[in-house]
Amino acid sequence: MFSYKFQWNQAFARLPQMLDGALITMQIAILSMVLGILLAIVLTVFRRSGSRVLSGIATSWVEIARNTPALFQIYMAHFGVATFGIHFNPFTSLLIGITFNNAGYLAENFRGALKAIPETQTRAGRSLGMTSNQAFGYIMLPQMLRIAFLPMTNQMVWAILMTSLGVTVGMSTDLYGVTQALNALTFRTFELFALAGVVFYVIVKLIQFAARLIAMRLFRY
Amino acid sequence: MIEIEKVHKSFGQLKVLKGIDLRVAKGEVLSVIGGSGSGKSTLLTCINGLEPIDSGRILVDGTEVHAKSTDLNKLRRKIGIVFQQWNAFPHLTVVENVMLAQRKVLGRSKPEAEAEAVRQLSHVGLGDKLKVYPSRLSGGQQQRMAIARALAMSPHYMLFDEVTSALDPQLVGEVLDTLRMLAAEGMTMICVTHEMKFAREVSDRVAFFHKGVMAEIAAPAELFGAPKSEELRAFLSATH
Amino acid sequence: MIEIEKVHKSFGQLKVLKGIDLRVAKGEVLSVIGGSGSGKSTLLTCINGLEPIDSGRILVDGTEVHAKSTDLNKLRRKIGIVFQQWNAFPHLTVVENVMLAQRKVLGRSKPEAEAEAVRQLSHVGLGDKLKVYPSRLSGGQQQRMAIARALAMSPHYMLFDEVTSALDPQLVGEVLDTLRMLAAEGMTMICVTHEMKFAREVSDRVAFFHKGVMAEIAAPAELFGAPKSEELRAFLSATH
Amino acid sequence: MFDTALTSSDFLFLARGAGMTLLVTAISVVLGTCLGIACGIFRFQVGPWWAAPMTFLLDIFRSIPLLIQLVLVNAFLGMVLKLKISGFSVACGVLTLYTAAYCAEIVRGAIEAVPGTTRRAARSLGLTWWQDMTSIVLPLATRVALPSWIGLALGVMKDSALVYIVQVTELLKATQILITRLQEPLLLLMICGLFYFVISFPLARLGGYLERRWSND
């Protein structure tokens, strides 16, 4: 039916290289998620701080992260900031871009989650003699992370998918970068990218599965 | 001793407390009754400094609550408070709920805090629910856990804000029994309550609040037996 | 006339109706009482064809409800039904709630439908709430709106499924009064209810359901006065 | 800072890129939403079991990078099937399916959020399935879905930056072309970012506002 001859062995022969790339992809995604969560917590604290400067910084961050393309953010992290003489290697640029994006989206999720926690929880903590920081850290924060767990899982998936944008800043060791390099060598575009797609799909499903396990262990209440 | 002197408090335009004067002595059990919105809850949250006041002052063991120099976090350890809405920390087990503030506020070691938690929980009859999450508890059990949580801080005073009013009728009894037990043990308590029978039996004195004013205060026999004001009479007949 | 003949119905393994035989004549008011899960609600939803049945048949004015050839949407116009849970359409005002089905199902013009809606709403005492959204109504008002909505379709029969059981006690009265009024006007009605007093006063006959079987049916005086079966006696004593 | 080599024709070039971004977005969002609604209703109507193949298919669009989707579809249509299809059509096609995949989930969730009792009440008044769908479910589900849908549409607009891979010169690609010639990356990127922001920000705010307003009643 097709005159096109699939050469799947060409793609499968390169699978080990692609799996190495997949490891880098996971590494970036996980790092950007951990940093993103920490930064999002900081942004959340900033936004609640009542200081106009801090909440202004946080709000700008959140709005820029949510209202411009991720590709733009990554491109900016490499070529944009270089105008000021600040140089990041592709790995770092990609990490910064994705982390910036993650932190913005997560901060917004955290804000929604905090709204869902009754004010009486803080009151209960305060009346036991906790400082407001203690009440936030030990009472609000854990509950917030639980409520925002599903959005966090989704963000993790997006982080994985966003790593594919690294090629625009010279990234060549992640899954997409490796696939593109192999494509330049062999031009088996369809086979290579189909295989890469399957690898991405498997990674995403693994993450969703792991998230479910984690949720089951962490959130027994 | 808790001394409340000419306390005024408003939320925006709304005057909620209009000059309250009240003393609660060591070991006394005071019940506070009154219509909805009369300022009862607000008074309690002013006593432990969760809310600022407009004028007047509140002294707890001689320390002025709303003075700038007062370390509120330290003061609050003396004053346990339990609210109407259950406010268990849902992400912690029952025993962890009771341990948290002990460890973070009093700096107790884990075994110490745990031993105290187990003691207090057994005291209120929850010795068999230690590892359970609050969502698995009935409302009455949650309230008793909140009481144990407050007691674990070894407070000198306990404030209760309608701790039974969100409970199903059959659960009210077990919580009131816990309060009775505390009263019998000599704890100084202020109980905002709608349970007239409880107020009558347990309290040394009963205060009646009406629109931000403490309209009457007397021993229960006197207050319920011979209400002086028209408002109290109306209130008492409505609650029967 | 509603004729129910040997109706069996199950959900999966669970047999919910086990051979129900029942006739409701024009103008009759039948109350159905019975324990939770005895199949009362299921019977009502079978009568208007919202649920299929396993065997037996149900005839409404001679039309077999579950026959393939029956146009259910047409049949349902004859049978008004009001459920326990308020199910106002929240995106429509009260008057629009009552107009919707008139316009879509009966094809009435807007003024016609509106006139009828106003008439029925005034009838149930909601003449002053026409432009209000249901979220602003009390539970009792929402139930009366649901009744008006059903009545606006000029049904021949009305089925009521515990219309008062989700209401606060003080709101129950106004809804029951509306039902009384309908009964007095000669509407044929089947009322599933937990209000024994209402069943006794208003019904021509009362049916007692127990575990999917119609255990007894009789005039209220007889049924309440001299319950034959052990189950009914137990049920009646439990509801007092 | 503003002494720039940017000429008016360059702005026109950027504007054409922006126009392309909006065009691709509009086509994909409109078609994708229609398809997504159909899939969402189908999914709700037949239940998770029967819809499993469709759910699986749509899930793929949410589980692999959009770049790979574009490259793959482009390669499949052109290399394997040897169809002559413009990059623009490929971009719109893939983004349509991408939109539909997310939209179907939103729609299903929104329909599930309409209480069964309300729908029962409608049916027992004699409304047909279709009348119930249009008069009751649609307006109620819309309230639930609209805020998320606005988010989705904006997401598609931002993700449309990736269609450069199939030779469509949208805004970000146009910006890169100008950077190549003019060597003013920061200024050009700022202009580009500002454009996305100016479109996205107010709409996102509107979504948030609607969500707040409708969750109150």
Added chain:
Amino acid sequence: DKLDDIISSGTLRCAVVLDFPPMGSRDADNNPIGFDVDYCNDLAKALGVTAEIVETPFPERIPALMSGQVDVGVASTSDTLERAKTVGFSVPYFAFEMVVTASDKSGIKSFDDMKGKTVGATAGTFEAIALEKQVTEWGAGEFRPYQTQADVFLALSQGQLDATVSTSTVAQANVKTGNYPGIAVVGKAPFDIDYVALFTNRDEYGFINYLNLFVNQQVRTGRYAELFEKWVGGEVPSLTVPNAYR
């Protein structure tokens, strides 16, 4: 076949890389210009059709052909044997020498100085593949492939890269524009001469034949030298390899 299809459709769609001056770039009105653009126009004229320039980044050249977006690649594509497994190449229509371009700050003066430095090239090109291999061999330094030639020079002038290897024509042209201050061509890269060819689908023998003759005619008629003079200047490189047939 394809030759007939092109003639009957009336347009020839060429894949051209437009951030690769002087082979392909854009003028002040953002219209495509360059050697490859003119070459495509010549080919179209020979076929009696109009040319349509489709801009393709380096990594997308062959996918664009394979997916039917273009009819022929006039895109400075090296005729490697690996690639010839997928597409059909004409005889070479241009030849590049590889040179090293470095930023002044890096202190790189020759190819060997690049060892241990951060170097880059355009992803998917002949020189990128060779340079990456070299970096791996050296076992020191970092190699970064960027999506476009422009990104490479941008990174170089921003100081993100220390040096790059590119075709001499491209390097010269880029340095000449003055867009990238602080960079200079510092020497030759010891890579083979990079012969580039037109390409189309592997099985379109008729069209490939036509392309071969067209390349030959361009040289014969002097048009090749004319275009070389216009866009590059200097000594016209030979397109044949001594002692071998092609």
